[in-house]
Amino acid sequence: MLIGICCQILLPAASEGLFLVTEHVENTGVVRNYIRESRIPEIVDFIGRGDNPNNKLFMHALVEAAQNGNLTPEIAAAASGNESDFDRAMRGIS
Structure with missing residues (x-):
C-alpha cells in the first residue's frame, strides 16, 4: 500500500x-480516491488548500525557503x- 510520496x-x-x-503528500482517504480515479489535478488542489499540514507542494517549500533566507x-x-x-x-x- 502506498503510504505517501x-x-x-x-x-x-x-x-x-x-x-x-x-x-510530500500523505496518502489519506481523499488522496487515495484521487489516485485511484487518476484525478491528479485534484491532488494538487487538495495539497495547495493546506487541509492536511503533513502535505506540502514544492512551490510552497521553495517560497518558504526563500522567505526564511535558506535560498536566494x-x-x-x-x-x-x-x-x-x-x-x-x-x-x-495563489
Missing part, C-alpha cells in the same frame, strides 16, 4: 553548501519550473 531536490543554499527542498529568491524561482507563479506566490497571490 516524497520528492526532494538539493539546491545551492543562500549562505554555504546545499539546502534540501521537499514536496533567484535560485528558488529558477527551481520552481514557473518563475511567474513563484513570483506571485512570494507576494502571497
Whole structure:
C-alpha cells in the first residue's frame, strides 16, 4: 500500500553548501480516491488548500525557503519550473 510520496531536490543554499527542498503528500482517504480515479489535478488542489499540514507542494517549500533566507529568491524561482507563479506566490497571490 502506498503510504505517501516524497520528492526532494538539493539546491545551492543562500549562505554555504546545499539546502534540501521537499514536496510530500500523505496518502489519506481523499488522496487515495484521487489516485485511484487518476484525478491528479485534484491532488494538487487538495495539497495547495493546506487541509492536511503533513502535505506540502514544492512551490510552497521553495517560497518558504526563500522567505526564511535558506535560498536566494533567484535560485528558488529558477527551481520552481514557473518563475511567474513563484513570483506571485512570494507576494502571497495563489
